[in-house]
Amino acid sequence: MSAELPICCATGAAVGGPCYRVLLWEQGALPPEAWAAWQQQRGELLAAMRDAGIRGARGRLAALESELRELAARLIASPLTTQPCRRLSYARAEALAQRLSDSPEVLGYRLSAGGAEIFLSLGGGEGVAALCERWCADGAEPAWQLPGLVESLSPQAALAAQAALSAESARKRAEAAAEQSAAAQTAPFHHVTVLRREAVELLQPAEGKVFVDATLGGGGHSELLLQAGASVWGIDQDPAARRAAARRLAPYGERLHIVAGNFRDIAALMRAEGVERVDGLLADIGISSPQVDCAERGFSFLQDGPLDMRMNPAAERSAATLVNELPEDELADILWQYGEEKASRALARRIVAARAQSPITTTGQLAALIAEVLPRKGRNHPATRSFQALRIAVNDELGALDALLRDGLSLLKSGGRMAIITFHSLEDRAVKRAFERLTRPEIDRPEWPAPRPNPEYAARLITRKPLTPTADELAANPRARSAKLRVIEKH
Ligand SMILES: C[S@@+](CC[C@H](N)C(=O)[O-])C[C@H]1O[C@@H](n2cnc3c(N)ncnc32)[C@H](O)[C@@H]1O
Structure with missing residues (x-):
C-alpha cells in the first residue's frame, strides 16, 4: 500500500x-x-x-x-x-x-x-x-x-x-x-500466458471461426486465436484486464469483442451479445500476474496493501469483509475447504481475537497474525494457504467454475471444443469430474444389473491426461508450475 x-x-x-x-x-x-x-x-x-x-x-x-x-x-x-x-x-x-x-x-x-x-x-x-x-x-x-x-x-x-x-x-x-x-x-500489464500454444492449437482456430475466451486477462490466448483469423468474444470481470486486452488487441479491430462480466453468467452474457453458438471456449482460470503483483489489489501477503482480493473491484465483499465479519466457524471452514489449512481452527480463533481489538484491514496485518500462529517451515510462507482460501471465497471461484462447466457446453456447436486451464487441485478436480460426466457413454452402479446409457453424454475427451507445461515453459515462467489443461469436444 x-x-x-x-x-x-x-x-x-x-x-x-x-x-x-x-x-x-x-x-x-x-x-x-x-x-x-x-x-x-x-x-x-x-x-x-x-x-x-x-x-x-x-x-x-x-x-x-x-x-x-x-x-x-x-x-x-x-x-x-x-x-x-x-x-x-x-x-x-x-x-x-x-x-x-x-x-x-x-x-x-x-x-x-x-x-x-x-x-x-x-x-x-x-x-x-x-x-x-x-x-x-x-x-x-x-x-x-x-x-x-x-x-x-x-x-x-x-x-x-x-x-x-x-x-x-x-x-x-x-x-x-x-x-x-x-x-x-497507462500501467503496463505483465502476464505471461500459460500453455499458450498448447491450449490454442487444441481449439483449432481458423478464419471465420468464433471463440469465447472466458478469462480474457491480458489477451495472450485471444491474440493467438485472432492471429489465426478467428473472432473472439473476451470476457473478464476485471476492468484493468479489459483495458489491457483492448490496448494489446486493438490491431484486430472488429474481430475482438470485449465483454464485462463474470463467466458464471456466460450463457446470459453471450445471449445479450446475440451470440448463440461458438466453435470453442477457453478458460484460463484464476488470477493474472498484475492482480497478484499490485499491492493495492490486496492479493499478496508479500506486499502490504488493503485486504481486498476482489477480481471485480465493484464486487460487494472484499477479503476484509470476510475476515472481519464472518463467524469464527465459517472463517475456519473457508481456510480448511479452500486452503486445506490444517491449522484452520487456531487461525480463525486468532483472527477473531485480533479483530475484537481493531479491524484487520491490510494484507500485512493478516500475514503477521498467521505467522504468529504458524511459524515458517520450509520455503512457503505460512500465509500461502490462507490467502488462497480467502481469494477463492471472495471471488466464489469454485461456484463460478461450476456454472461455467454446466452452461459452457450448451454454447458450443457440434464439434466445438472447450479447453480449461486450472492452477490448483480443487479446480482441476471439478473440471476432471465434469468432463468425465460429459464424456462417459454409460454409467454403472453396483446395484444395477448392467451399465445404463449416461443421459449427460455429450462430448469426447481430447486430453486423456491433463497437459502440463514443458520444462522450458516452467524455466521461463515458474508461476505456470501447477497448470493443467483439459479439453473436450462436443458431439
Ligand atoms: C489467468 S488470467 C487470464 C490470462 C489470459 N489468458 C492471458 O493470457 O493474458 C485470468 C483472468 O480471468 C479473470 N477471471 C477470473 N475469474 C473470472 C470470472 N469468474 N469471470 C470473469 N473473469 C474472471 C481474471 O480477472 C483474470 O483477468
Missing part, C-alpha cells in the same frame, strides 16, 4: 459543547531533545508560577505551548515520504482512524506523518484527556504520545476547521481517484 498519502477525513459530527483541537504524535516522532527541552521549560515555568501564586507567567506558558503546537503541527502536516524513519505505519493510522470515526465527539481529523490533528466537540461526560487515553489504549500498542496537546476552540473556529477538513478530504479523494485512473490507463 502506498503510505505516501496522509489520511485526511472529516466526520459528520455536529458542534454541541466545548470544542477542542488535539494534537497527538507517535512516540519517538517528535525529536526527543525538543520534547525534553519543552517539558523542562514548562516545568520551570509552572514552578515559577506556583512560587509566585500562579500569577505573571501565563503569557509565557501560552507562548511555550503554542511553540510546541507549531512544532507538532509542522510534523503532522509534513509529507510521509520525507521522514521515512518516523513514518506512521499505515495500519496503525487506520486503526486510530477507525476509533476516531466511531467517536461521536469527533468533528474531523487528519492523520499524517507521525501524528494526528483532531477536532472535537464534547457534549459532556468524559473529558478530553480521558477520551484521548481511551482511543490510544484501545489500540494494539500504546503508540501515541500522551497527553497530546489540547487547545480550546470557539464553536465558530471548530466549525471552520470542520469545513476546511471536509474540503481537504474531498480534494484529496478527487486527486487520488484521478491519479489512480491515470495510472490504470
Whole structure:
C-alpha cells in the first residue's frame, strides 16, 4: 500500500459543547531533545508560577505551548515520504482512524506523518484527556504520545476547521481517484500466458471461426486465436484486464469483442451479445500476474496493501469483509475447504481475537497474525494457504467454475471444443469430474444389473491426461508450475 498519502477525513459530527483541537504524535516522532527541552521549560515555568501564586507567567506558558503546537503541527502536516524513519505505519493510522470515526465527539481529523490533528466537540461526560487515553489504549500498542496537546476552540473556529477538513478530504479523494485512473490507463500489464500454444492449437482456430475466451486477462490466448483469423468474444470481470486486452488487441479491430462480466453468467452474457453458438471456449482460470503483483489489489501477503482480493473491484465483499465479519466457524471452514489449512481452527480463533481489538484491514496485518500462529517451515510462507482460501471465497471461484462447466457446453456447436486451464487441485478436480460426466457413454452402479446409457453424454475427451507445461515453459515462467489443461469436444 502506498503510505505516501496522509489520511485526511472529516466526520459528520455536529458542534454541541466545548470544542477542542488535539494534537497527538507517535512516540519517538517528535525529536526527543525538543520534547525534553519543552517539558523542562514548562516545568520551570509552572514552578515559577506556583512560587509566585500562579500569577505573571501565563503569557509565557501560552507562548511555550503554542511553540510546541507549531512544532507538532509542522510534523503532522509534513509529507510521509520525507521522514521515512518516523513514518506512521499505515495500519496503525487506520486503526486510530477507525476509533476516531466511531467517536461521536469527533468533528474531523487528519492523520499524517507521525501524528494526528483532531477536532472535537464534547457534549459532556468524559473529558478530553480521558477520551484521548481511551482511543490510544484501545489500540494494539500504546503508540501515541500522551497527553497530546489540547487547545480550546470557539464553536465558530471548530466549525471552520470542520469545513476546511471536509474540503481537504474531498480534494484529496478527487486527486487520488484521478491519479489512480491515470495510472490504470497507462500501467503496463505483465502476464505471461500459460500453455499458450498448447491450449490454442487444441481449439483449432481458423478464419471465420468464433471463440469465447472466458478469462480474457491480458489477451495472450485471444491474440493467438485472432492471429489465426478467428473472432473472439473476451470476457473478464476485471476492468484493468479489459483495458489491457483492448490496448494489446486493438490491431484486430472488429474481430475482438470485449465483454464485462463474470463467466458464471456466460450463457446470459453471450445471449445479450446475440451470440448463440461458438466453435470453442477457453478458460484460463484464476488470477493474472498484475492482480497478484499490485499491492493495492490486496492479493499478496508479500506486499502490504488493503485486504481486498476482489477480481471485480465493484464486487460487494472484499477479503476484509470476510475476515472481519464472518463467524469464527465459517472463517475456519473457508481456510480448511479452500486452503486445506490444517491449522484452520487456531487461525480463525486468532483472527477473531485480533479483530475484537481493531479491524484487520491490510494484507500485512493478516500475514503477521498467521505467522504468529504458524511459524515458517520450509520455503512457503505460512500465509500461502490462507490467502488462497480467502481469494477463492471472495471471488466464489469454485461456484463460478461450476456454472461455467454446466452452461459452457450448451454454447458450443457440434464439434466445438472447450479447453480449461486450472492452477490448483480443487479446480482441476471439478473440471476432471465434469468432463468425465460429459464424456462417459454409460454409467454403472453396483446395484444395477448392467451399465445404463449416461443421459449427460455429450462430448469426447481430447486430453486423456491433463497437459502440463514443458520444462522450458516452467524455466521461463515458474508461476505456470501447477497448470493443467483439459479439453473436450462436443458431439
Ligand atoms: C489467468 S488470467 C487470464 C490470462 C489470459 N489468458 C492471458 O493470457 O493474458 C485470468 C483472468 O480471468 C479473470 N477471471 C477470473 N475469474 C473470472 C470470472 N469468474 N469471470 C470473469 N473473469 C474472471 C481474471 O480477472 C483474470 O483477468
